[in-house]
Amino acid sequence: xxxxxxxxxxxxxxxxxxxxxxxxxxxxxxxxxxxxxxxxxxxxxxxxxxxxxxxxxxxxxxxxxxxxxxxxxxxxxxxxxxxxxxxxxxxxxxxxxxxxxxxxxxxxxxxxxxxxxxxxxxxxxxxxxxxxxxxxxxxxxxxxxxxxxxxxxxxxxxxxxxxxxxxxxxxxxxxxxxxxxxxxxxxxxxx
Amino acid sequence: xxxxxxxxxxxxxxxxxxxxxxxxxxxxxxxxxxxxxxxxxxxxxxxxxxxxxxxxxxxxxxxxxxxxxxx
Numbered sequence: 001x002x003x004x005x006x007x008x009x010x011x012x013x014x015x016x017x018x019x020x021x022x023x024x025x026x027x028x029x030x031x032x033x034x035x036x037x038x039x040x041x042x043x044x045x046x047x048x049x050x051x052x053x054x055x056x057x058x059x060x061x062x063x064x065x066x067x068x069x070x071x072x073x074x075x076x077x078x079x080x081x082x083x084x085x086x087x088x089x090x091x092x093x094x095x096x097x098x099x100x101x102x103x104x105x106x107x108x109x110x111x112x113x114x115x116x117x118x119x120x121x122x123x124x125x126x127x128x129x130x131x132x133x134x135x136x137x138x139x140x141x142x143x144x145x146x147x148x149x150x151x152x153x154x155x156x157x158x159x160x161x162x163x164x165x166x167x168x169x170x171x172x173x174x175x176x177x178x179x180x181x182x183x184x185x186x187x188x189x190x191x
Numbered sequence: 192x193x194x195x196x197x198x199x200x201x202x203x204x205x206x207x208x209x210x211x212x213x214x215x216x217x218x219x220x221x222x223x224x225x226x227x228x229x230x231x232x233x234x235x236x237x238x239x240x241x242x243x244x245x246x247x248x249x250x251x252x253x254x255x256x257x258x259x260x261x262x
């Protein structure tokens with residue numbers, strides 16, 4: 001069990017419990033690590049903000065014809081290296097169906113529906129029935145916006161993971177000690 | 192100036208930045224404080240700072256666009 005050191009300007013001391021476990025939980029589900037630590041207000045804040053952003057991004061990248069959640073998918077194909085997924089996976093479990101879908105497609109199987117499935121590229125004989133070109137043609141702006149929303153949600157959750165593992169980073173001005181208190185002790189002068 | 196007005200009022204994409212500014216401000220402030228009131232106070236300051244920074248960049252780009260079109 002780990003407590004953060006005493007805090008400036010009346011900020012409460014935080015019981016981090018097991019920081020590593022809390023960080024892992026916070027990564028898996030936004031806010032879950034803070035819930036484990038008993039920090040209910042922060043758990044709610046992180047869950048609402050991060051999951052709200054992530055789900056809204058999924059909504060933006062969805063259509064009845066093309067399927068739900070087209071903006072989150074894992075792909076390392078030569079013509080479609082999806083670097084955004086490295087940010088999106090920061091959201092944890094909500095982004096993980098993309099890994100399952102990518103593995104299925106990589107092994108030559110059909111994805112389980114369209115949800116987070118890597119779209120088919122021209123020339124591919126298997127995989128999702130929807131072409132990436134179709135997605136980009138039918139909802140170019142929404143695809144970009146949805147990608148940005150989900151990527152930012154993943155990056156924000158990484159901040160929440162740090163908060164669960166190390167506690168809050170108080171501003172430098174609040175942590176500043178009185179004049180002279182943080183000066184190093186004078187050196188001994190021998191001779 | 193037309194490009195400025197067009198970008199502000201004529202583009203619906205502008206409004207997609209608003210929820211992101213709110214969310215980023217809240218989460219950024221939450222990692223720097225533990226109590227609710229300091230979190231909200233810092234979130235407000237952060238949102239103002241982000242909005243001001245984006246507005247400054249936007250104005251610079253709008254002026255550059257206006258200048259390049261006029262020459």
